Amino acid sequence: MPFTDLRQFLNYLEDKGQLRPVAEEVDPEFEVARRMNQAARSQGPALLFQKVRGSPMPLVGGVYATRERLFMAMECTEQTFTERLTQGMAQPLAPTLVASGPCQEVVLLGDDADLTRLPVPTFSPQDGGPYITLGLVFTKDPETGVRNMSIIRIQLKGKRRLGIMARTYHHTGVHLGKAEAQGRPLEIAIAIGGDPVIPIASQWRAPYGVDELGLAGALRREPVPLVKCRTVDLEVPANAEIVIEGRIPPGVREMEGPFGEAAGYYTPASPKPVVEVSAITHRRAPIFHAVLCGPPTLESHLLTELISEATHYRTLKADFAGVKAVHQPTWGVAFVSMRQHTRQEARSVLAALLSKSEIKMGVVVDDDIDVFSLDKVLWAIATRSQPDKDTVIMPAMPHSGLDPSSDGGVSAKMGIDATRPFGQPFAEVAALPE
Ligand SMILES: Cc1cc2nc3c(=O)[nH]c(=O)nc-3n(C[C@H](O)[C@H](O)[C@H](O)COP(=O)(O)O)c2cc1C
Ligand SMILES: [Mn+2]
Missing domain, CATH: 2.30.110.10 (Electron Transport, Fmn-binding Protein; Chain A)
Structure with a gap:
């Protein structure tokens, strides 16, 4: 009811x-x-x-x-x-x-x-x-x-x-x-x-x-x-x-x-x-x-973030079937977990994510990472990405004018691909016994 x-x-x-x-x-x-x-x-x-x-x-x-x-x-x-x-x-x-x-x-x-x-x-x-x-x-x-x-x-x-x-x-x-x-x-x-x-x-x-x-x-x-x-x-x-x-x-x-x-x-x-x-x-x-x-x-943030997470999930999922979850841990930041189906697919997801006016920094992780856990996402960045190869900067994008570092609503944006390289061997996670 x-x-x-x-x-x-x-x-x-x-x-x-x-x-x-x-x-x-x-x-x-x-x-x-x-x-x-x-x-x-x-x-x-x-x-x-x-x-x-x-x-x-x-x-x-x-x-x-x-x-x-x-x-x-x-x-x-x-x-x-x-x-x-x-x-x-x-x-x-x-x-x-x-x-x-x-x-x-x-x-x-x-x-x-x-x-x-x-x-x-x-x-x-x-x-x-x-x-x-x-x-x-x-x-x-x-x-x-x-x-x-x-x-x-x-x-x-x-x-x-x-x-x-x-x-x-x-x-x-x-x-x-x-x-x-x-x-x-x-x-x-x-x-x-x-x-x-x-x-x-x-x-x-x-x-x-x-x-x-x-x-x-x-x-x-x-x-x-x-x-x-x-x-x-x-x-x-x-x-x-x-x-x-x-x-x-x-x-x-x-x-x-x-x-x-x-x-x-x-x-x-x-x-x-x-x-x-x-x-x-x-x-x-x-x-x-x-x-x-x-x-x-x-x-005031929670009220917007829940629906924003669901909206981004919906639009990303429509184009990238491997998307698993989206979380906005704070204002201007979004994390996405996914299973890639092609090489560099995470970059396409980042491009789509950063095209949203309210997102300034995006991180894409593999689907074994819980996007609601900040330390897991940081762990993925620290162990699955190389900053010189896996960081994308998009200069001069439309962004919220509420960001004081932006130039009147125009801002650079940053994406981090913290997924393991698609189709290549990668060190196995040393998961402890359940
Ligand atoms: C507490 C709160 C205050 C807001 N204040 C404003 C505001 O002053 N101006 C504005 O344009 N959007 C404001 N927003 C955001 C809009 O309500 C939100 O982006 C909404 O989806 C816009 O609706 P529209 O797509 O129909 O324009 C606020 C949101 C919240 C939760
Ligand atoms: Mn409307």
């Missing part, structure tokens, strides 16, 4: 000893982040802050801070998640529209829609302000009407004003570009809190025009129920805790940032688009959901 909403999942986590209520009042500025970080670094439970200064709403954080909890949300295991995700990507289950939903139990329009009532945390000391870090962003292609779902960092700028960072190559950014070219505003809805698989599905780098909610449906084995928004022509998950509706006016730019980003560094403030809020709807007694952002590895 899929979880219907965030509350149900929080109850489940509490039963499993994976959620701790925090009764004393906490400050949304830094204290929430500090406590979430403390819990995360010790693989501790998710935290439900019942009293957040300045807001009537509780805040939950750290829900995705361990792989185990991500698997709980997806009702799968370390062994089965890749298959669940790849199956869901191949056979998505489209959402259904329902007449009403709990996310609209309370409807606040116009001036009543006051963002400052939400317990939005400020994470890193030099951040430009409070940030909504787990807002599911829904927009539609202004030409085709096809929906997209994504997570975008959202800066709180006032009672009814938000700043957003929609990268031009991500789909929300494409929608915005098209709307601006027509000189029209882009409607946007931001859903916070809901079925815990939906944020995971949102991290699918689906082909443009494919609705990520279909993957969420496949993962939960039931379509995601959606309701129509009140002030924009968009649909949002009916069981969300809080929904923010608004418009991004064309051509308007205001300073957004700085923000302590996923690569582990501040990205400086720069002019970015804004959202003019037209409505906030929420459940009765809503729970705000935040994920911790900062240097790796935090829940």
Whole structure:
């Protein structure tokens, strides 16, 4: 049975000893982040802050801070998640529209829609302000009407004003570009809190025009129920805790940032688009959901890495049948294990892997190496590769602009072929008796 909403999942986590209520009042500025970080670094439970200064709403954080909890949300295991995700990507289950939903139990329009009532945390000391870090962003292609779902960092700028960072190559950014070219505003809805698989599905780098909610449906084995928004022509998950509706006016730019980003560094403030809020709807007694952002590895990384691993597995496997597993041990790095079928096949895998914008360093190992074990991968590098022959450098590739060593999103990339030479004798592993 899929979880219907965030509350149900929080109850489940509490039963499993994976959620701790925090009764004393906490400050949304830094204290929430500090406590979430403390819990995360010790693989501790998710935290439900019942009293957040300045807001009537509780805040939950750290829900995705361990792989185990991500698997709980997806009702799968370390062994089965890749298959669940790849199956869901191949056979998505489209959402259904329902007449009403709990996310609209309370409807606040116009001036009543006051963002400052939400317990939005400020994470890193030099951040430009409070940030909504787990807002599911829904927009539609202004030409085709096809929906997209994504997570975008959202800066709180006032009672009814938000700043957003929609990268031009991500789909929300494409929608915005098209709307601006027509000189029209882009409607946007931001859903916070809901079925815990939906944020995971949102991290699918689906082909443009494919609705990520279909993957969420496949993962939960039931379509995601959606309701129509009140002030924009968009649909949002009916069981969300809080929904923010608004418009991004064309051509308007205001300073957004700085923000302590996923690569582990501040990205400086720069002019970015804004959202003019037209409505906030929420459940009765809503729970705000935040994920911790900062240097790796935090829940913000885990949320992306699982699906990224499954996606790379799926695309690599399609071209290279011998691929066995893919793991991203930290930001920008990926390990692949495989059985080669031709000479130098590992190099083709490296070329494919390094063509992914978010991967800067790739290592390919034989299929007897566990890619989830860092010391095994390092052992393979140390004993199965010769740096002068087995390292490939690809200069000037497109890469994430969050990497401060890159030249504005252009970076060299490195691949290491740590596989034994194909078809040639090689020293036998001295495995101890079982
Ligand atoms: C916590 C978190 C924050 C994110 N913030 C941003 C952001 O500010 N801008 C952005 O373009 N992508 C951001 N992402 C990454 C996108 O959500 C992700 O790449 C997504 O798959 C893009 O969807 P799309 O392919 O439909 O564009 C964030 C991801 C997470 C987990
Ligand atoms: Mn998309």
